[in-house]
Amino acid sequence: MCKKESPVDRKIERYKDRKIDSEVFHLVERRKPIAVSEAVTRVMKYIKEGRVEMVSIDECDGYYLAEEIKADHDVPPFDKSPYDGFAIRAEDTVSATREHPVTLEVIEEIGAGSVAFKSLKEGEAIRIMTGAQIPATADAVVQFELTREFKEAERDFIEIKRSFLAGDNVSKQGEDTTKGSKLVSKGAKITPGVKALLATFGYVKVPVFQKPKVGIFATGTELLDVGDELVPGKIRNSNAYMTAGQLKKAGAEPVYFGKLVDDFDQCYEAISNAIDQVDFLITTGGVSVGDYDYLPAIYEKLGAEVLFNKVGMRPGSVTTVAALGDKLLFGLSGNPSACYVGFELFVRPILLSSFSYDKPHLQKEKAVLDADFPKPNPFTRFVRSRVSIKEGRLHVIPTGLDKSGSVTSLSDANALILLPGGTRGFTTGMDVEVLLLDGEGSKWPWE
Numbered sequence: 001m002c003k004k005e006s007p008v009d010r011k012i013e014r015y016k017d018r019k020i021d022s023e024v025f026h027l028v029e030r031r032k033p034i035a036v037s038e039a040v041t042r043v044m045k046y047i048k049e050g051r052v053e054m055v056s057i058d059e060c061d062g063y064y065l066a067e068e069i070k071a072d073h074d075v076p077p078f079d080k081s082p083y084d085g086f087a088i089r090a091e092d093t094v095s096a097t098r099e100h101p102v103t104l105e106v107i108e109e110i111g112a113g114s115v116a117f118k119s120l121k122e123g124e125a126i127r128i129m130t131g132a133q134i135p136a137t138a139d140a141v142v143q144f145e146l147t148r149e150f151k152e153a154e155r156d157f158i159e160i161k162r163s164f165l166a167g168d169n170v171s172k173q174g175e176d177t178t179k180g181s182k183l184v185s186k187g188a189k190i191t192p193g194v195k196a197l198l199a200t201f202g203y204v205k206v207p208v209f210q211k212p213k214v215g216i217f218a219t220g221t222e223l224l225d226v227g228d229e230l231v232p233g234k235i236r237n238s239n240a241y242m243t244a245g246q247l248k249k250a251g252a253e254p255v256y257f258g259k260l261v262d263d264f265d266q267c268y269e270a271i272s273n274a275i276d277q278v279d280f281l282i283t284t285g286g287v288s289v290g291d292y293d294y295l296p297a298i299y300e301k302l303g304a305e306v307l308f309n310k311v312g313m314r315p316g317s318v319t320t321v322a323a324l325g326d327k328l329l330f331g332l333s334g335n336p337s338a339c340y341v342g343f344e345l346f347v348r349p350i351l352l353s354s355f356s357y358d359k360p361h362l363q364k365e366k367a368v369l370d371a372d373f374p375k376p377n378p379f380t381r382f383v384r385s386r387v388s389i390k391e392g393r394l395h396v397i398p399t400g401l402d403k404s405g406s407v408t409s410l411s412d413a414n415a416l417i418l419l420p421g422g423t424r425g426f427t428t429g430m431d432v433e434v435l436l437l438d439g440e441g442s443k444w445p446w447e
């Protein structure tokens, strides 16, 4: 029976070329950190426009438009009444005053959705409701409140005590938009307001970018399922659920493949089988330099090109991205805060770019720091934080323990304070940069 390779044997084999003399192996791989902006740039070289599909208007919320929306007719499509009242000929009211009102005979009544049969002659009015098409021969509308109605010999009349001009109280055809106008760009997120336009212009089916399928594996022998009881040495897998939530929020479809124990062969097998089933693959954990951190060796065996494996940032310095052909494999850190930040900085922008969304990166703003942050920042630091508006200014405060292993600082965070590498000693009241987790995004927030 052949002996199973130990993690140390495996490292010796992997690093044998990095020998500095005949005796000494570097069992710890030395990684050279690159700047966050450079790392994001390397990922963004892999942008591919997403596939287009038609979805029912009932199901299109949260998708991104794959085509611009253009008005194919005027809105409103006809002159219409903005009030409940009477459609009149303005010229009939020229002499109307409080003392000498004019009297008009009401010859027909129309509600919204109906069109008048009769045409107005001098001295006549048509009772009209809000939204109804203005009769061809009318040119103004008088609200009920400005008239006095009366009956005489079984006929209906109104009295008007002031004059009106042609066009008064008429919502003109095309006043909202005219046929041919560009209204919403390709790549826009479908919001309730966009849906109103889709419905207005008859989109029973909406052309959208398909949600990319993004596979998730959580690696770690210590991981329990959510429903498992805690046992010594183990923790529940939170990253898979967090990442799935981030994917859904970014408009992608998470495909959770489950958790993997730290065993090279099992991880390699599962990962290589999953790649063809998804557009992107995320793994969490196992990317650092530990004995059971197998992702680097798995990328090597897959023949994937590692775009980077060390970024000058905290948390998430070990975030690794590899490309297998044109498919990206995101090796996010196992530490929950590092995993979260790695997703927001590297995964989210390429997903949004595949929808032609023009602000795929987190939105950068300035905020007033509401707490001291004395720690030094050897690397660019992303502090999980909460922004709020106080007296018209954006304020920010960290949401909890600032360690990459912290999970509790994430629940309340709606921003990341961005502290440049090489700085220290931020104090209450200072201006800092923040990246908004729920903002509309930015084209490029990096220097």
Ligand SMILES: Nc1nc2c(c(=O)[nH]1)N[C@H]1C(S)=C(S)[C@@H](COP(=O)(O)OP(=O)(O)OC[C@H]3O[C@@H](n4cnc5c(N)ncnc54)[C@H](O)[C@@H]3O)O[C@H]1N2
Residues within 6 Å of the ligand: 218, 219, 220, 222, 223, 235, 236, 237, 238, 239, 240, 284, 285, 286, 287, 288, 289, 290, 293, 315, 316, 317, 318, 332, 333, 334, 335, 336, 338, 404, 405
């Ligand atoms: N000698 C060194 N050690 C470490 C370095 C280093 O440069 N030299 N980097 C540290 C940094 S920075 C980070 S971040 C972590 C990254 O570790 P991995 O990405 O390899 O992740 P694991 O080792 O698998 O786990 C780390 C941590 O996260 C917990 N974890 C893992 N998966 C999950 C999950 N799905 N849900 C919740 N928590 C999870 C795991 O139990 C560990 O506590 O490495 C440092 N070490």
Ligand code: MOO
Residues within 6 Å of the ligand: 313, 314, 315, 316, 317, 318, 319, 333, 335, 338, 404, 405
């Ligand atoms: O990758 Mo680690 O998160 O920098 O702490």
Ligand SMILES: [Mg+2]
Residues within 6 Å of the ligand: 285, 286, 287, 288, 289, 290, 293, 334
């Ligand atoms: Mg590790």
